[in-house]
Amino acid sequence: MTIALDHIVPIPLxxxxxxxxxxxxNNTLALEQGAFIKIKAPSGxxxxxxxxxxxxxxxxxxxxxxxxxxxxxxxxxxxxAALRQQHISIIFQDLRLFPNLTARENIELxxxxxxxxxxxxxxxxxxxxxxxxxxMEQKAGLCSYGEQQRIAIIRALIQPFSWLIMDEPFSxxxxxxxxxxxxxxxxxxxxxxxxxxxxxxxxxxxxxxxKQYSL
Amino acid sequence: xxxxxxxxxxxxxxxxxxxxxVLAIVGLSVAMxxxxxxxxIQSNFNDLLHSKTNQDSVANFLVLNKILNDQNLGATxxxxxxxxxxxxxxxxxxxxxxxxxxxxxxIQSNSTRxxxxxxxxxxxxxxxxxxxxxxxxxxxxxxxxxxVIVPNMFLDFYNFQFSFSQNLPQLTQGVVKMIVFKINxxxxxxxxxxxxxxxxxxxRISSLLVPQEFMxxxxxxxxxNQDTKPSRVIIRTKxxxxxxxxxxxxxxxxxxxxDKTRFSRYRQVVDLVVTISGITGIILLAFALLIFSxxxxxxxxxCKEEIVLLITLGASPAQLRAFLMRQFFPVNIIIILVSVCxxxxxxxxxHYLLLEQHIYVSAYPSAGMVFCAIGxxxxxxxxxxxxxxKYISPTAGK
Numbered sequence: 001m002t003i004a005l006d007h008i009v010p011i012p013l014x015x016x017x018x019x020x021x022x023x024x025x026n027n028t029l030a031l032e033q034g035a036f037i038k039i040k041a042p043s044g045x046x047x048x049x050x051x052x053x054x055x056x057x058x059x060x061x062x063x064x065x066x067x068x069x070x071x072x073x074x075x076x077x078x079x080x081a082a083l084r085q086q087h088i089s090i091i092f093q094d095l096r097l098f099p100n101l102t103a104r105e106n107i108e109l110x111x112x113x114x115x116x117x118x119x120x121x122x123x124x125x126x127x128x129x130x131x132x133x134x135x136m137e138q139k140a141g142l143c144s145y146g147e148q149q150r151i152a153i154i155r156a157l158i159q160p161f162s163w164l165i166m167d168e169p170f171s172x173x174x175x176x177x178x179x180x181x182x183x184x185x186x187x188x189x190x191x192x193x194x195x196x197x198x199x200x201x202x203x204x205x206x207x208x209x210x211k212q213y214s215l
Numbered sequence: 216x217x218x219x220x221x222x223x224x225x226x227x228x229x230x231x232x233x234x235x236x237v238l239a240i241v242g243l244s245v246a247m248x249x250x251x252x253x254x255x256i257q258s259n260f261n262d263l264l265h266s267k268t269n270q271d272s273v274a275n276f277l278v279l280n281k282i283l284n285d286q287n288l289g290a291t292x293x294x295x296x297x298x299x300x301x302x303x304x305x306x307x308x309x310x311x312x313x314x315x316x317x318x319x320x321x322i323q324s325n326s327t328r329x330x331x332x333x334x335x336x337x338x339x340x341x342x343x344x345x346x347x348x349x350x351x352x353x354x355x356x357x358x359x360x361x362x363v364i365v366p367n368m369f370l371d372f373y374n375f376q377f378s379f380s381q382n383l384p385q386l387t388q389g390v391v392k393m394i395v396f397k398i399n400x401x402x403x404x405x406x407x408x409x410x411x412x413x414x415x416x417x418x419r420i421s422s423l424l425v426p427q428e429f430m431x432x433x434x435x436x437x438x439x440n441q442d443t444k445p446s447r448v449i450i451r452t453k454x455x456x457x458x459x460x461x462x463x464x465x466x467x468x469x470x471x472x473x474d475k476t477r478f479s480r481y482r483q484v485v486d487l488v489v490t491i492s493g494i495t496g497i498i499l500l501a502f503a504l505l506i507f508s509x510x511x512x513x514x515x516x517x518c519k520e521e522i523v524l525l526i527t528l529g530a531s532p533a534q535l536r537a538f539l540m541r542q543f544f545p546v547n548i549i550i551i552l553v554s555v556c557x558x559x560x561x562x563x564x565x566h567y568l569l570l571e572q573h574i575y576v577s578a579y580p581s582a583g584m585v586f587c588a589i590g591x592x593x594x595x596x597x598x599x600x601x602x603x604x605k606y607i608s609p610t611a612g613k
Binding site: 057077078081082083084085096098100101105108109110112113114159 | 218219222225226524526527528529530532534
């Protein structure tokens with residue numbers, strides 16, 4: 001599954017981008033499946049905006065996003081749901097867990113939303129790997145932000161996908177936990193022959209990137 | 216997918232406004248009972264009306280004539296317009312004219328041992344309207360006998376009243392049929408005699424009937440005036456209890472055997488009960504559906520954040536609609552099943568209750584009632600679907 005960006009410019013940020021160049025905005029980009037893509041940018045340059053455009057959470061932009069030659073703006077609600085269930089998984093910067101569900105239920109929900117990709121037991125092994133086993137039965141709203149971030153990572157990895165989109169996924173993790181999470185993410189991507197797009201503020205060595213872009 | 220249902224149930228709480236939902240359930244139950252009862256009462260009454268015991272041949276044939284009063288004495292003839300209009304009425308299947316004899320006639324016994332003599336008048340009616348089948352029912356000038364059909368009540372009157380008072384023997388139908396008597400027709404050129412005999416007994420028309428051919432011949436030969444307008448007609452109708460029929464008769468100043476149309480009065484009462492019950496039921500149903508709609512709207516509104524996040528995470532609108540449908544619809548199935556069960560039990564008791572009074576209604580609910588129940592269920596399903604679609608769609612795509 002390839003993602004092609006064709007001269008994307010978010011309308012609210014239009015004036016700002018007309019004065020400077022960017023690797024992504026108002027450019028042509030083709031992201032091949034399996035590629036590990038890093039998007040590096042300082043705060044306020046539209047990282048989250050880009051993530052939301054790719055995930056079709058916002059439509060206020062010029063240009064076109066093509067997924068396997070189909071324009072993202074042309075697909076309907078049911079096709080979008082199928083895309084999110086089968087092909088594009090996401091870790092939001094603001095995590096977006098259900099605070100009233102337990103950590104396990106948050107992950108389980110994503111597992112059973114479509115035909116499960118993994119058995120339920122995989123949740124435990126992933127939780128073990130990221131060191132959050134002890135909070136699995138706690139309400140997500142009561143977990144620390146770092147714990148919630150790891151739960152959101154597991155939730156994104158429990159479903160089938162061709163692309164994983166991550167918006168500053170390690171912002172609240174210490175170095176050791178970041179490495180553990182990155183290793184799990186990489187392993188899961190390789191297992192599915194999937195690619196990822198990760199946004200972050202700074203340079204890092206968490207992954208061996210295929211390509212790095214600046215916004 | 217069972218796990219998904221359980222998780223969705225935790226997220227989309229249908230508990231908000233639970234009391235309103237219970238109210239809607241109660242309202243819908245009452246509505247269903249009223250609507251289905253209306254259908255069942257109607258079908259019970261139709262059963263009574265059209266069952267074999269009621270559908271005797273007498274009831275389906277009505278002899279009509281104008282109500283005789285001081286104003287229309289001697290002017291009771293029905294015009295062609297009256298008859299044409301009658302034919303056009305939906306409740307009239309066919310109309311037959313009764314032609315009266317316009318000549319003086321008498322019958323007398325041939326036997327001295329059993330003498331009788333009486334002046335008499337005949338009537339003729341198209342053969343389709345006669346309830347006696349006899350191979351002898353025909354006449355032409357070469358025939359030795361004139362066949363006559365006698366109303367059953369004439370014979371009853373004779374056997375159970377007249378014979379006692381005159382010390383005469385009682386006669387069976389068979390015996391009467393064997394008696395040959397003399398028919399005298401009085402014309403301008405004197406008396407002409409015929410032999411007559413009874414070929415059958417009718418419950419339908421209360422006059423002495425002769426074949427139409429004989430009547431035409433007699434009227435043309437001996438008739439005193441040529442006014443051929445009939446005063447009485449016989450109609451064939453599917454349902455003499457039809458209130459429209461009695462209304463029509465009343466409006467046109469016509470009358471018939473009131474006993475035959477007695478069902479129309481019951482039917483007006485039943486129609487009223489059915490209408491009131493049905494309309495109340497439908498209004499309640501409408502309100503119940505409205506409350507359901509509000510309840511669905513309330514649920515979706517109170518869980519808007521959860522629904523938006525679910526859709527963001529990839530839940531399809533179809534999955535959410537199916538979930539909501541599963542939350543809201545099954546209770547309707549239960550309501551309708553319970554309503555049908557209650558009415559079935561009542562019908563069963565009604566069957567035995569009425570049986571004691573020799574009135575037969577089915578022990579089981581009518582097919583119409585079951586179809587109605589299925590129909591209303593389909594309507595509720597459709598409305599639920601529309602409401603859910605309406606309230607989920609704006610949330611999707613966000």
